[in-house]
Amino acid sequence: MTTAAVPAVAVAGPRRRSAGLLTVLTWIIGIVFFFPVLWMVITAFKHEADAYTDPPSLIFTPTLEQFRALFDAGAWPYFLNSLFATTVSTLLVLALAVPAAYALAIRPVKKTQDVLFFFISTKMLPVVAVIVPIYVIAGRIGALDNVWTLVVLYTAMNLPIAVWMMRSFLQEIPAEVLEAAAMDGASLRQTLLRVMLPMVAPGLAATALICVIFAWNEFFFAVNLTASQAATVPLFLVGFMTSEGLYWAQLAAAATLASLPVVLAGWVAQKQLVRGLSMGAIK
């Protein structure tokens, strides 16, 4: 412990013991925060009888029965719908956001601020304010219970975040690099693919991650606009509420499975997460 690398809180030397105590405290808080997740995963491996005990039981024979039962209960279509809505909407978002961010970052148009402002203001429009006409219009054009409706809405939902994020990443490309490419006679296409793409690849990944998280977890549009055909994973979980109180282990298994993709992706990309959540404001 040298002073050079130690932030303000910890001071070297005689305060070692208090530093140790702080470490223990940090661990305890971390475990408390994680506990509901841990308990969910543990419960998912229980037989139903072990899920309802007072006091809660930690000693039980683990089983994969619940996960097997999920797929017998028809979980697949829900997962496929979620996968489709998430993937396609994320690709669409990137296809729309990258050119827009390029226009805003590299060759700023007049009123760049107004445009950025508009994008972000759509994000702040409460969804409840648009759900009624969306429902009515979707009903009239036969787009209710259609996974493409979700794709369109998720694209609109994530587009502003993506534009802001990609703009902040594109702005980091030094102007000299682009000038050099232009001097070497690179076409726009070449500049985009050979020069810029490699430089913003991590930013692109971070943007995609944020879009995936929000699309995969989205519930409000899904519950109001889908029924049997296009229902996504959150609706599969809600299906357990009717029999709620009876099948905790099964419910926990479903919740675990539903959360797994995003949790894994978020764990892997922790650094990008911060930047994405602040829409590029924090580096």
Added chain:
Amino acid sequence: MSTDVATTAVPPRPAVPAREPVRSARREGWRRRAPLLPALVFAILVTQIPFLVTLWYSLNSWNLVRPGSERFVGLSNYADVFADRVFRQAALNTIVITAGCVIVAMLLGVALALLLDRRFVGRSVVRTLIITPFLIMPVAGALVWKTTMLDPLFGIVNFVLSPFGAGDYDWTSSAPLISVIAALVWQWTPFMALLVLAGLQSQGRDVLEAAQVDGAGAARTFRSITLPHLRRYIELGVLLGAIYVVNTFDQIYIMTQGGPGTASSNLPFYIYQRAFLGFDVGQAAAMGVVVVIGTVVIATLALRLLFRSFVQEDR
């Protein structure tokens, strides 16, 4: 076209006068604008048009289950909305839930960030544990809280509190708002902690060392240097958090269904009930418009801040 786009919020500074193109530059201008258009058109089509339709619906009386009941009624839906006791309660609950969640999550977030901004064994593991609640699907998290955590008989919370004589307290029906806020705080604390931690780590080491050399204690350093530095990050977290939490729907739908009665109903949930259980399009639309007006106030503040954060760094 871009002069009338910001329908949901007021720009922080007056827009540049709209038409002043030098003719020779006009073509170049369009070439620059072209990549922007698909995204702009898409966003306008999918977000602004439905909102205009909402405005129109809010001036009509229309029940979806009675076809042909649609007729223009002017502002009477708004009069009904403001006279509606449940709407006022839902508005109050929205404020309580948003403020409660954001404030508690931010306080916890700052504390956690300070703890995480030290070198210790397993730091990245603890950070991973702490961000997980934010990644869990909100519907899944809400179900876990309602069942295994808060259940009166078999829930962990009552089990942990039993030495203190908690008994079989039924959290979600006896303290619905607190239950919902607890689940929300659990979800949003990681978000706040991550933003504040990023702020702490962007602090200049030299400043902190200088403070130490000058003999400032840890508390003094925190108050005079760290806290002012963190201010921007805290503001950003509070405002971004508020924008999301105002729209809370999942936790209420799952944990309390707005109940008992309407005790824990917030505006999104109440509008959902009026629109999709009551099929009252006019009233639901009017409430939606009121929510937007309320949000504009918060949003304007948030945007100003975001712009300050971005623009200052950019230029």
